Amino acid sequence: MSTDAPGGANIEGETPVVEETVETDEATITDDAELERTLGLTGGLAIGIGTMIGAGIFVFPGLAAGEAGPAAAGSFAIGAVVALLVALPTSELATAMPKSGGGYYFISRGLGTLAGTVVGLSLWFGLVFATAFYLVGFGYYAVDTLAEIGVSVGEGLVVPVALLFGAGFTVLNVTGTENAAKLQNGVVALLLSILSVFLLYGSLDAVGLVGAPSAPEQFMPFGPFPVLTTAALVFTSYLGFAQVATVAGEMKRPGRNLPLAMVGSVVVVGVMYVVTVFVATSAIPSGELAELGETAMVDVGRHYLGAAGALAIVFGGLLATMSSANASILSTSRAIYAVSRDALLPRRASRINLKYGTPHVALGLAGGPVLVLVATGQVAVLAEVASFLHLILYGLMCVALIALRRDEPEWYDPDFRTPGYPAVPILGALSSFALIGFMQPASQVIGLAVMLASAGWYFYYARDVSLRGAL
Numbered sequence: 278m279s280t281d282a283p284g285g286a287n288i289e290g291e292t293p294v295v296e297e298t299v300e301t302d303e304a305t306i307t308d309d310a311e312l313e314r315t316l317g318l319t320g321g322l323a324i325g326i327g328t329m330i331g332a333g334i335f336v337f338p339g340l341a342a343g344e345a346g347p348a349a350a351g352s353f354a355i356g357a358v359v360a361l362l363v364a365l366p367t368s369e370l371a372t373a374m375p376k377s378g379g380g381y382y383f384i385s386r387g388l389g390t391l392a393g394t395v396v397g398l399s400l401w402f403g404l405v406f407a408t409a410f411y412l413v414g415f416g417y418y419a420v421d422t423l424a425e426i427g428v429s430v431g432e433g434l435v436v437p438v439a440l441l442f443g444a445g446f447t448v449l450n451v452t453g454t455e456n457a458a459k460l461q462n463g464v465v466a467l468l469l470s471i472l473s474v475f476l477l478y479g480s481l482d483a484v485g486l487v488g489a490p491s492a493p494e495q496f497m498p499f500g501p502f503p504v505l506t507t508a509a510l511v512f513t514s515y516l517g518f519a520q521v522a523t524v525a526g527e528m529k530r531p532g533r534n535l536p537l538a539m540v541g542s543v544v545v546v547g548v549m550y551v552v553t554v555f556v557a558t559s560a561i562p563s564g565e566l567a568e569l570g571e572t573a574m575v576d577v578g579r580h581y582l583g584a585a586g587a588l589a590i591v592f593g594g595l596l597a598t599m600s601s602a603n604a605s606i607l608s609t610s611r612a613i614y615a616v617s618r619d620a621l622l623p624r625r626a627s628r629i630n631l632k633y634g635t636p637h638v639a640l641g642l643a644g645g646p647v648l649v650l651v652a653t654g655q656v657a658v659l660a661e662v663a664s665f666l667h668l669i670l671y672g673l674m675c676v677a678l679i680a681l682r683r684d685e686p687e688w689y690d691p692d693f694r695t696p697g698y699p700a701v702p703i704l705g706a707l708s709s710f711a712l713i714g715f716m717q718p719a720s721q722v723i724g725l726a727v728m729l730a731s732a733g734w735y736f737y738y739a740r741d742v743s744l745r746g747a748l
Contacts, residue, residue, distance in 0.1 A: 285741040286620065293619045293744060316527050318534045318541075320462070325542025327465040328517025328604045331597035333550040334472065335590070336414040336571050337511050338557045340657060343567020345507040346498040350554040352507035353514070357547030359712060360515040362705035363671040364543055365695045366678040367522055368536035373681075373691035375525035380670045381615055383522075385744045387677030390621070391735055393744055396670050397616040398731035399724075403666030404609040405643065407516055408602055409650035410659040412439040415598035416651075417571040422591045425575075425584075439651045446603045447644030450610065451630065451637045464600045471593045476552050479581050483559035494562055502715075509715040510657065512664040514550060517601075518543050519671070520608055532692025556581075571656060609643035610636050621739045658723070661716050665724030672709035675702035 283293035333353065341349035370383040381400055385393025416439035423430055481487040497504065521538050525531050528538075557566060557573065560580040566573045574594065578586035614636045617627035630637040650659060679702050681689050695701050713721065 283619065283742070283744045285743045287623075287739040287742055288737070289623060291620045291624045293742060316534075317529050318537055321521050321528060321534055321538025322542050322545070323462045323465045324604075325518045325521045325538055326469070326546055327462075327600055328520050328608075329515060329542065329546045329601075330465065330468055330472075330517075330549070331411060331414070331601035333511060333514030333546065334553050335418065335574055335594035335597050336410075336656070337514060337550075337660075338554055338577070339566045339569050339571060339573025341507050341511055341554065342558055342563035342573070344499075344510065345503040346496070346563040347494055347554065347558040348497040348499075348501075348504045349507050349511075349558070349563075350551045351504050352511055353547065353550035353554060355505070355508040355712075356512045356515050357543055357550070359508075359512070359671075359705070359708045360518055360543045360547070361540060362701060362708055363675060364518050364539040365536065365697075366675050366702045366705055367519055367671075368539050368693050369691045369695045370674060370678055370681075371522035371525040371535055372531045372693045373689050375528075375531065376615070379522040379611075380519055380674050381612055384670070384673050384677045385619065387681045388673065390739065390742050390744045391732065392673060393619070394616075394621050394735035394739060395728055395731045396673055397612060397619075397621060398734060399666045399727055400612045400670055401609060401616070401642075402646070402727045403663050403670070404605050404612060405646045406650060406659050406666070407513055407663035408443075408605040408609065408643075408647045409439075409653075410513065410656060410663060411598050411602035411605060412443045412647065412651050413654055413656050413659065414571055415439060415442060415595065415602060418591060418594035418598055421572045421575050422595060425588055425591050436652060436654050440648055442599070443602070443606075443644065443648050443651055446599075446606050447640055447647075449603070450607055450644075451640050464596055468593055468596055468600075471589050472549060472553075475578065475582070475586065475589060475593075476549065476556055479556035479560070479577070480552060482581055483556055494558060498563070505712075505715045506717075509664060509712050510661055511550075512668065512712060513660040515543065515546070516663065516667050517546075517604075519667075520604070536693050606640070606643050606647065609647075610639040613639040613642050619744055620742050621735070658717075658719055661720035662723045662727075665713055665716060665720055666727060668709045668713050669724070669728065672706045675706035675709070678702045679706075 283295060286292045341352060345352055367380070371379070374382055374386060376382045381393060381397040384396045413435065416435035419438045420430055420432060420434055478487065518539050521535065521542065525535055528534050557577045560577045561573070569576050572594070574590050575587050578590035582589070613622065614627045616622050617624060617639065626638050626642060627636060628638045678695065679699060682698065
């Protein structure tokens with residue numbers, strides 16, 4: 278059963294690749310692949326949590342506390358609510374269209390080729406900005422790790438280390454990562470164990486059940502507005518839940534497990550983010566946290582558990598930023614691969630390496646721009662541009678759901694239906710777009726420039742291509 282009727286050709290005469298898809302309880306079968314349904318709820322949660330757990334806990338607390346004080350916990354809570362409002366509509370779309378490309382695919386079939394092109398190319402660049410952000414965070418943690426073992430190298434080594442590992446992750450993905458799922462599960466389990474122990478002890482200490490209670494700091498020292506601007510900044514922390522949608526075709530009982538994995542990963546990570554800010558601001562005043570910057574959590578770990586706490590956070594930060602960066606490079610290449618298969622980019626971008634069976638051209642188009650952005654070292658701007666482009670994606674996914682529900686094409690038969698329709702997707706779209714208004718102007722300008730360039734590319738290269746579903 279095909280979920281769309283694409284047609285037309287780009288300026289090179291290439292047409293979209295049409296794949297017939299058959300869904301069974303055991304597998305998702307396409308013309309060139311059979312994806313066995315081997316992922317359960319635990320596997321889905323590991324993907325969602327694994328791609329989200331890094332930045333929010335290990336990079337953002339210092340930056341966020343400097344902007345909003347202890348009320349930064351509220352910023353993370355606002356981000357979680359917006360993510361939940363988007364996760365439910367995304368779950369419905371994913372069970373109706375279990376395809377690689379995720380949000381790009383849903384929007385191109387629900388809202389047409391122009392919207393699909395803008396979102397697909399923006400998703401490429403959004404993931405590139407996010408990956409660069411994770412790699413710069415990794416560089417800071419690598420330098421701190423050396424400092425903890427007595428080797429002081431200074432922050433001048435942050436960008437070179439980030440560049441080296443960015444190139445390494447790209448090469449690793451090109452050569453194939455057969456055990457990536459097992460590795461991701463292991464990393465997530467280890468991270469959650471470290472963080473659960475640390476946050477439990479930190480919470481008990483903060484409220485005075487262990488040691489002396491901390492002197493309470495004014496909760497909202499800068500007023501309510503910075504809470505919203507900080508929510509826009511830290512929304513990058515919630516970009517991972519939508520990655521679960523890309524494996525819908527490999528998930529057992531997707532109608533049940535997919536929404537549970539998406540919503541569950543947002544709830545688990547959101548709670549951990551809020552507790553992290555509470556623990557951090559209880560240990561160290563927000564002004565000092567801001568001065569400590571990207572690796573403030575190392576000092577928080579030292580405050581509660583001495584050298585062992587600092588080492589645990591350094592180790593966790595390395596694992597988390599490494600996992601997030603590696604997963605994001607892979608996700609970026611999937612986005613490029615899907616857009617190329619639809620003839621919105623040259624077909625050679627979806628070429629598969631015959632030796633390793635990986636989309637090596639797409640991986641090069643993912644890794645190359647990442648290294649350029651890493652060289653800037655601008656953490657906050659990189660994070661906000663990634664948030665901007667993903668918030669556009671999330672808002673339009675909610676709009677696409679409304680369009681598809683309105684027309685109810687024959688092929689649209691999701692295993693899961695969004696509760697509270699149409700209020701949930703409407704609120705999801707409005708809150709996603711509203712959060713953009715609280716970003717710093719530089720991030721808004723860069724994000725809009727990427728979207729305009731993507732629209733320009735569509736009119737130049739692929740204006741005759743038609744991807745919209747049979748509405």
